[in-house]
Amino acid sequence: xxxxxxxxxxxxxxxxxxxASLHIPILRILQADGTTYENAVLxxxxxxxxxxxFDTCVFTRVxxxxxxxxxxxxxxxxxxxxxxxxxxxxxxxxxLDKDDVILAQYREHASLRYRGFTTEQFMNQMFSNEKDLGxxxxxxxxxxxxxxxxxxISSPLATxxxxxxxxxxxxxxxxxxxxAICYFGEGAASEGDFHAGLNMAAVLKSPTIFxxxxxxxxxxxxxxxxxxxxxxxxxxxxxxxxTIRVDGNDMLAVLAATQQARAHxxxxxxxxxxxxxxxxxxxxxxxxxxxxxxxxxxxAKWQQHDPVKRFKLxxxxxxxxxxxxxxxxxxxxxEEVLAxxxxxEKLPIPKLDEIIEDVLDKPTPALRKQLKELKEHISKYxxxxxxxAGRL
Amino acid sequence: xxxxxxLHAINEALSIAMTADERMVIFGEDVGHFGGVFRATSxxxxxxxxxxxxNTPLTEQGxxxxxxxxxxxxxxxxxxxxxxxxxxxxFDQIVNETAKFRxxxxxxxxxxxxxxxxxxxxxxxxxxxxxxxxxxxFTQTPGLKVVIPRNPEQAKGLLLASIRDPNPVIFFExxxxxxxxxxxxPAGDYIIELGKAQVIKQGSDITVLAWGxxxxxxxxxxxxxxxxxxxxxxxxxxxxxxxxxxTIAKSVxxxxxxxxxxxxxxxxxxxxxIAATIQQECFLSLESPINRVCGLDTPYxxxxxxEYMPDELKTFEAxxxxxxx
Ligand SMILES: Cc1ncc(C[n+]2csc(CCOP(=O)(O)OP(=O)(O)O)c2C)c(N)n1
Numbered sequence: 070x071x072x073x074x075x076x077x078x079x080x081x082x083x084x085x086x087x088x089a090s091l092h093i094p095i096l097r098i099l100q101a102d103g104t105t106y107e108n109a110v111l112x113x114x115x116x117x118x119x120x121x122x123f124d125t126c127v128f129t130r131v132x133x134x135x136x137x138x139x140x141x142x143x144x145x146x147x148x149x150x151x152x153x154x155x156x157x158x159x160x161x162x163x164x165l166d167k168d169d170v171i172l173a174q175y176r177e178h179a180s181l182r183y184r185g186f187t188t189e190q191f192m193n194q195m196f197s198n199e200k201d202l203g204x205x206x207x208x209x210x211x212x213x214x215x216x217x218x219x220x221x222i223s224s225p226l227a228t229x230x231x232x233x234x235x236x237x238x239x240x241x242x243x244x245x246x247x248x249a250i251c252y253f254g255e256g257a258a259s260e261g262d263f264h265a266g267l268n269m270a271a272v273l274k275s276p277t278i279f280x281x282x283x284x285x286x287x288x289x290x291x292x293x294x295x296x297x298x299x300x301x302x303x304x305x306x307x308x309x310x311x312t313i314r315v316d317g318n319d320m321l322a323v324l325a326a327t328q329q330a331r332a333h334x335x336x337x338x339x340x341x342x343x344x345x346x347x348x349x350x351x352x353x354x355x356x357x358x359x360x361x362x363x364x365x366x367x368x369a370k371w372q373q374h375d376p377v378k379r380f381k382l383x384x385x386x387x388x389x390x391x392x393x394x395x396x397x398x399x400x401x402x403x404e405e406v407l408a409x410x411x412x413x414e415k416l417p418i419p420k421l422d423e424i425i426e427d428v429l430d431k432p433t434p435a436l437r438k439q440l441k442e443l444k445e446h447i448s449k450y451x452x453x454x455x456x457x458a459g460r461l
Numbered sequence: 462x463x464x465x466x467x468l469h470a471i472n473e474a475l476s477i478a479m480t481a482d483e484r485m486v487i488f489g490e491d492v493g494h495f496g497g498v499f500r501a502t503s504x505x506x507x508x509x510x511x512x513x514x515x516n517t518p519l520t521e522q523g524x525x526x527x528x529x530x531x532x533x534x535x536x537x538x539x540x541x542x543x544x545x546x547x548x549x550x551x552f553d554q555i556v557n558e559t560a561k562f563r564x565x566x567x568x569x570x571x572x573x574x575x576x577x578x579x580x581x582x583x584x585x586x587x588x589x590x591x592x593x594x595x596x597x598x599f600t601q602t603p604g605l606k607v608v609i610p611r612n613p614e615q616a617k618g619l620l621l622a623s624i625r626d627p628n629p630v631i632f633f634e635x636x637x638x639x640x641x642x643x644x645x646x647p648a649g650d651y652i653i654e655l656g657k658a659q660v661i662k663q664g665s666d667i668t669v670l671a672w673g674x675x676x677x678x679x680x681x682x683x684x685x686x687x688x689x690x691x692x693x694x695x696x697x698x699x700x701x702x703x704x705x706x707x708t709i710a711k712s713v714x715x716x717x718x719x720x721x722x723x724x725x726x727x728x729x730x731x732x733x734x735i736a737a738t739i740q741q742e743c744f745l746s747l748e749s750p751i752n753r754v755c756g757l758d759t760p761y762x763x764x765x766x767x768e769y770m771p772d773e774l775k776t777f778e779a780x781x782x783x784x785x786x
Binding site: 147205226294295357433446449 | 490491493494495498515516519520521522523546547549550586587589590591727728757758759760763764765767768769772774775
């Protein structure tokens with residue numbers, strides 16, 4: 070029987086297991102000074118890969134800093150940063166094949182950048198202009214790209230988790246040598262969809278990587294009020310899947326864990342859970358003020374674990390990077406992002422006709438009628454609908 | 462009387478209800494110390510302690526199921542769903558459990574002490590998932606009351622009534638008015654009876670009916686219409702389920718015309734139910750077809766939000782067209 074207990078050990082007095090019974094070590098490869106632990110087993114990485122990872126880190130830092138600024142100036146309505154979590158996000162994405170499908174939560178724009186999403190494409194989405202792949206329908210940061218195998222973000226939390234199980238199962242049935250990876254926060258891991266998705270993946274043998282960014286907070290709710298167990302990793306074990314906990318601020322640890330998770334998922338047609346212990350350095354979103362629920366001292370402590378800095382020191386130690394290269398890269402991206410903002414915010418919004426497209430494969434008669442009436446109405450009051458009146 | 466915004470009025474109602482009823486607990490995502498993402502529960506944890514006002518893990522399914530259990534054991538449960546768009550993970554617990562607890566047990570068990578509060582509606586640049594008006598999904602389910610206030614005074618009185626109603630209530634709060642709507646609110650404890658619509662303004666040519674945040678919109682549209690010599694009777698439905706057929710039918714019998722406005726998509730929206738009933742009740746008094754101004758039959762779009770909304774101008778045009786029919 071496949072679901073027989075793993076051990077036949079019996080005891081003869083009551084003895085309960087608790088969260089401490091489950092000993093879950095944290096994988097850490099990089100030390101704070103950028104050297105590696107003496108006996109550490111490094112991931113597969115060469116200079117080209119390291120350069121690409123670092124480039125993505127710098128771009129993401131710049132994007133977050135500039136777009137948060139743009140939000141404060143009222144140029145975009147909303148923004149979310151991934152500051153502090155770059156190693157978790159980029160380190161895991163860098164372990165994947167470009168045909169592996171990514172199902173993200175919302176804070177993983179660095180993955181999309183790693184795959185090649187252009188600065189213009191980011192801006193087009195955030196400014197909801199006519200070039201936005203999502204046709205201006207969703208809030209800023211809800212990116213998606215079919216070309217880059219990055220499914221479009223949906224705000225309801227955790228819905229992507231069982232979907233990832235389904236995507237990966239489809240890959241298995243189609244004989245692809247690919248996995249689906251799904252990102253989520255430790256908050257989202259409380260949703261019913263999380264439990265359903267993991268259980269199905271384990272039972273149906275779906276090659277899925279479940280990647281939890283355990284960043285300490287779900288909006289204002291700290292992990293102590295989110296779960297009482299041994300993090301999220303203990304649940305992976307509970308569902309019967311290979312599980313690892315990594316230092317989410319250690320690029321090399323995340324990369325190594327994900328490379329091996331991917332290999333395991335493919336070799337055994339089995340899911341893997343990775344719990345990355347990290348910290349959300351910024352606010353939850355541009356609408357949030359963390360000073361209402363956590364201290365400056367706590368934030369400052371985590372600033373010292375800056376994942377980008379740690380990885381940079383490693384590259385510097387290897388003579389793959391100089392401080393001057395880094396400064397140049399920051400400068401280049403600052404200019405690039407600013408220039409892209411200026412272009413994107415001037416482009417017109419999508420045409421009104423697009424409002425009824427993609428509800429179904431073709432607009433229904435009712436929708437056509439609604440559009441026709443809407444256009445007549447706007448023609449009558451063009452000043453009240455300035456963004457679409459000019460191009461009906 | 463004091464001037465306050467809707468959030469303040471809701472907070473005051475919660476505090477009054479908790480003071481009066483020591484079995485009342487409030488919970489949901491971020492509602493504890495932080496006071497909720499909109500700050501509706503600010504200060505309640507300090508006032509009533511962590512046992513009575515607390516954060517839950519991030520699971521609407523869990524929140525609703527937990528609330529059902531609490532209420533079935535005689536507690537007064539006020540659960541916050543952070544945005545109405547996220548009530549759907551709790552849908553099974555609400556429509557299959559909350560709504561049927563009393564009926565299926567032959568009244569041995571009930572969850573009458575349960576109220577869900579949730580911010581609904583658009584106009585805040587929130588796109589698909591921070592703008593929906595899902596009231597009609599719940600009106601299709603017998604066993605629930607659905608209530609939507611339009612301003613601070615109504616919010617306080619209707620919320621206190623919802624919490625004390627011996628039936629489960631879903632209380633939708635118009636989030637675009639949370640801070641924007643400021644008005645006089647009576648001091649102390651008062652309730653506004655559920656199930657009763659309110660005639661806000663008398664008129665003779667047409668009845669204009671709406672609820673929640675759309676009340677502002679229809680009031681402005683009616684002001685325009687009045688300038689063109691059309692006398693509008695304006696009604697706020699307030700309780701969407703069970704709804705006040707009598708008040709609406711009486712008004713339509715007088716005016717001979719009805720226009721219903723809601724933000725949710727037209728098809729399957731609650732306006733359809735009202736139109737069918739009033740058509741039957743008032744057939745011989747009607748002088749024009751019952752008209753509806755609603756959201757489009759698309760998901761709630763971000764950039765075309767203005768175009769999507771059943772706004773003042775669309776309502777004004779529909780009033781004129783209905784009267785000129
Ligand atoms: C079903 C659902 N409920 C509530 C929300 C509102 N919400 C958005 S983000 C968030 C916190 C998520 O925390 P976590 O999953 O830990 O991710 P993090 O933001 O920390 O990256 C909440 C409650 C939502 N988007 N979806």
